[in-house]
Amino acid sequence: MADKTIFTRIIDGEIPGNFVYQDEHCIAIRDIHPAAPVHVLVIPRKPIPSIAHLTTEDHAIAGHLLMVVKKVAEQEGVAESGYRVVINVGDEGGQTVPHLHIHVMGGRQLHGHGTA
Ligand code: 5GP
Numbered sequence: 001m002a003d004k005t006i007f008t009r010i011i012d013g014e015i016p017g018n019f020v021y022q023d024e025h026c027i028a029i030r031d032i033h034p035a036a037p038v039h040v041l042v043i044p045r046k047p048i049p050s051i052a053h054l055t056t057e058d059h060a061i062a063g064h065l066l067m068v069v070k071k072v073a074e075q076e077g078v079a080e081s082g083y084r085v086v087i088n089v090g091d092e093g094g095q096t097v098p099h100l101h102i103h104v105m106g107g108r109q110l111h112g113h114g115t116a
Contacts, residue, residue, distance in 0.1 A: 005099035007043045021072055025064050028072050028104075037107030038076045038083065042068050048100040050089045069104050078106030086114070 010017035011027055020040055021028035031039040044061050048054060054062055073079045083106030088095040094114075 005047060006097055007041075007099040007101060008047050011043070011045055020075065021068065023068070025061055026068055028068060031103070035103075036084075036105040036110065038078050038105060040072050040076065040104045042072060042102040042104060044100055049098045050095060050100055051087060052089055053100075065102055069102055072104050073106065076104075076106070082106065084110050 004012070004014075006015070009015045010029060017027070018030040019027060020030060021042075024045075026042060026044045028040050028042045031041055042065055044065060046058070046061060048058060048061075069085055070079070073083050083104060086103040086105070087101070088103075
């Protein structure tokens with residue numbers, strides 16, 4: 001399908017992803033251009049374009065994604081040292097892939113607010 005996002009193609013196994021976690025609702029993969037030693041993307045299997053597109057039926061998955069962020073941080077060894085969680089929304093938010101995803105970054109001292 002022409003309108004599949006790159007993340008749906010990874011979920012569907014059409015292109016490879018470096019998986020660190022998956023369950024029936026979401027996957028977690030290493031970012032292909034990591035901004036930190038740990039840079040994982042937590043992505044719902046449902047192709048919700050962004051936070052702006054969440055509906056009341058997404059209530060459970062939205063909460064689940066944060067619980068998976070916590071799990072991934074523990075698994076990656078940054079839960080104690082600290083890490084950053086970023087969700088970009090829309091053009092001015094810097095979102096480049098229109099499929100909701102949560103950046104989990106850590107493993108070095110981070111400054112400012114962004115993904116750098
Ligand atoms: P955004 O800018 O939309 O918040 O974040 C998209 C992220 O997806 C970027 O950090 C980018 O490096 C990552 N990305 C883009 N294409 C791929 C890909 O094919 N595989 C993986 N693992 N990450 C990707």
